[in-house]
Amino acid sequence: MRKVLTCIGMVLMMNSIFGQPSEIDSIKNVLITQTQLDQVRSLNELAWYYRNFDIDSSFYFANKALHIGLKQQSQAAISQSYNSLANNHEAVGNLDSALFLFEKVLEIKTELNDTLGRAGAQNNIGLVFDEQSYYPESLDHYFKSLRLYESLNDQEFNTAMVLGNIGIVYKKQKDYDKSFEYYNRSLKLYTQGGSEFGKTVTMGNIGSLLIQLKRFEESISYSESALSGYRELGYSRYEPYMNANIGIAYDSLNQTLKARGYYNSALSGHYEHNNQFEITNVTLLLSKNYRRSGENRKALDLAKKALENSELLEALDFKIKATFELAESYFALGNLKMGSLYLSRYDSLKDALYEEQRSKQIVEVEVKYETEKKEQKIALQTAELEAKDLAIQRNTIFTMALLLIILLIIVSIAFWxxxxxxxxxxxxxxxxxxxxxxxxxxxxxxxxxxxxxxxxxxxxxxxxxxxxxxxxxxxxxxxxxxxxxxxxxxxxxxxxxxxxxxxxxxxxxLMPQTLVKEGFISAIQELVLKINRAGQVKVHFNHLDVPQLNEVTQISLYRIVQEFVSNILKHGDANKIFIDITGHEKELVLTIEDDGNGFDKNRLENGEGNGWRNINTRLNLLNAHLEINSTPDQKGNSILIDLPIPSLIINTTSKQTNT
Structure with missing residues (x-):
């Protein structure tokens, strides 16, 4: 939904410049009377106009503009045309081509000393990296764009747009406080500049973010303001999204009937615009709402309808949610057989989704690894060539300056x-x-x-x-x-x-679902709870300032903790175990302490057991450092692991593009 809003938003902004159909006809009519450089500008305007509903025509106009720019050898015209082509490639998902062309635009704008053009190009490059989920690179370019816009006068609108994009990236990384900060800065500038559309979109984004922060009453306030804004602007297609957000907030506040009214309004709006994906989503929300209020038969009927829609849409996420709602509704109605059947189907669908996501992640990791390996090989070859050139120059100087015997000595030493x-x-x-x-x-x-x-x-x-x-x-x-x-x-x-x-x-x-869904902190908490329930050993777990780590790091850390705790339970004769994970500016520190029997750490490090070798393999993978403090025949052991903090990982949301 958010991406659609952004695209429509950019179309409306361009329409405010030249976008009525009659004006488009006027542009076409004057093309034959314009100079060639003026034709480039008009052709690019036509390319943007057709971008969102006739991409073939958009490519045609952009390529025609580029042909004229190259013929006239005008760098400004060429950069305009590259920008149009890049926007088209981004619209159809050719992100590598879009990134290449946006970088060419930045190169030309830099040569022309065009600060405003550089700012727009940096924003667009950040947008492509954002869509590729390369968040550090995306933020780097967004901040460069922000600094350039802030250095210019009368750029409040563009500055607000980039602030909103930065807030989006932070939301994807689940840094909700920073996201909220940048959304508010963006909203302030849109308000000061009188941009009702920008203000409305940002209010809606903040309303959605506040649901994540569990600030439901504030979310309702922002979403209602956005709802009023869309009504005043005449964008009825987006009113249902706000109604759904308000319904979610009221549901979270246990105001079930009030939430239901907003869900029904959202559903009616989505039916009006034939938005089948959102119809399915809101139908699921309504099913859960009825089940909470004890109207289980109605909940069951809605869940069935959502399942039918998800199968027609081939939307696996919705299908999983609808299957779970059917299981819960059948259980609530006392039909244990059907409830168990759909619960089994739900588990199978979850496993299928997990395998699909895992396969996709493995392919992405392999592609990234192969790319990095090629880059390292090129860098090594370049360094070798530079070293060879330097050696040739040095040998030439030595040959001319020194006697034959000195040269022989140098050659001998070099050979040795x-x-x-x-x-x-x-x-x-x-x-x-x-x-x-x-x-x-x-x-x-x-x-x-x-x-x-x-x-x-x-x-x-x-x-x-x-x-x-x-x-x-x-x-x-x-x-x-x-x-x-x-x-x-x-x-x-x-x-x-x-x-x-x-x-x-x-x-x-095999693989705790808590680890897959909620991360290794929640998984360790679940492991600790299971051990404490057994009543043999008391485990204490503390964590502080732990950043969002990538999946490989989270799984490796969880398995390391699991292996050490398992060894303590099997061999340590301990009564208490203390686990502490603390994040610092540049490193993450994990400590595990127990009051059990000491051991010879040399025997552990030199042993043949799979447990230690698995731990050592994961430590090497994380580039982590391990210290073990234990003395045989004495009580008490401690293990300390520190590792550099890797890149963070975040969710997706809407974004705005600069033209």
Missing amino acids: RKREVSKQYAVAQEQKIRLREAQMTAVVESQEKERKRFAADLHDGMGQLIAALQMNILSLKTTKEVEKQDGLYENSKSLLKDIHTEIRNIAFN
């Missing part, structure tokens, strides 16, 4: 040094190969061990429970006494509950 460097390089390469082989062996052995444990869990736990359930079912067929049938039925229910618990435990051991 090269041989020593080659030896050292060979030793280093051999060590790297051995380390890689050891790490690969550890990974393979760990995978085989996990498979055996998983198979044993299924055979020993699930197998027995299923066998018992099968016997109950067979007995139900042959037993005629009602009391015995009731007993078998209750026993079967208990077995099903045990099977469900067993499945959840196996899934948790």
Whole structure:
């Protein structure tokens, strides 16, 4: 929704400059009488006008403008045409082409000393990086654009636009306080400049952000202001989005009936504009709303309708949510069979979505790795060429200045040094190969061990429970006494509950869903809760100023904590365990302490166990440093790990583009 708003917003801004259809006809009519450079400007205006509904025509006009600019050798005309083409590529998702062309625009604007043009190009480059999820690069270009706009007079509107884009990136990174700060700065400038559309869009964005911050009453206030703004501007297509946001806020405040009224208004508006995706979304919100108020039959009907729409739209996210709502509604109606059926389908769909996202992330990581490897190879070749050129110059000077004997000595020394460097390089390469082989062996052995444990869990736990359930079912067929049938039925229910618990435990051991959905802090909290429930050992967990880490780092840290805590529980005879994670400016520090038996850390580091090798592999992956303090025959141990803080990861939201 937010991206659509942004695109429409930019169209409306351009329309305010030249955008009525009659004016477009006028531009076409005067083209034949204009000079060629004036034609470039008119053709680019036509390209922008057609960009949002006839992309082929837009490309035609932009290419025609570029042809004239190249023929006239006008850098200003060429940059205008590159900008139009880049906007078209961005609109159809060709982000690499868009980035290349926007960078060409920046290069030309820099040569022309065009500060305003440079500011616009920097903003557009930031937008492309934003869409590619390269958030540090995006912020770098947005801030460069912001500084340029602030250095110029009468650029309040463009400054507000860039502030809003920066707020969007911070929201994606879940830094909601910073996002709120930049949204407010943007809103202030739009208000001062009298831009009702910019003010309305930003009010809506803030209303949505405040839901994330759980400031629901403020969210309602901002969303209602945006709703009024859209009505006054005549943009009825966007009123339903605000109604839905207001409904969510009232639902969160437990004002169910009030929320329902706004949901129905939103649904009516989306039906009016045939917005099937949002119809499905609001239908799900209404289903949950009815279920909360105990109107379970109505909730069930809405969930069925949402599922039908999601299947027609091939929208997997909606399908998962609708399947879960159906399961909850059936359970609420007491239909355990159908509830269990849809809950099983929900789990299967979640697994499918997880695998799809995981495969996509793996491909993205591989592409990024291959790109970085090529860049490193090019840099190495360049350095080697520069070193060779320097050596040739130095040898020429030595040849002319020194006697033959001195030259022979230098050559001998150089040869010896090269041989020593080659030896050292060979030793280093051999060590790297051995380390890689050891790490690969550890990974393979760990995978085989996990498979055996998983198979044993299924055979020993699930197998027995299923066998018992099968016997109950067979007995139900042959037993005629009602009391015995009731007993078998209750026993079967208990077995099903045990099977469900067993499945959840196996899934948790393989990959906790909390780790995938909410991050490693929540996953560690869940692990600590499970241990404390057992009552044998008391675990204390504290964390402070922990930044949002990338997925590989979060999983690695969780597995390191899990492995060390497991070793303490198995071998340490401890009563208390203390886990602390603290974020600093440039590093993250993890400490694990216990009051158990001490051990010989040399035996641990030199041991052959998979546990230590897995920990060591993950530490190397994170470029982390480990310190272990423990003394045999003494109580108390401590483990300290510190690692550099990697790049942060955020969500997506709307963005504005500069033309």
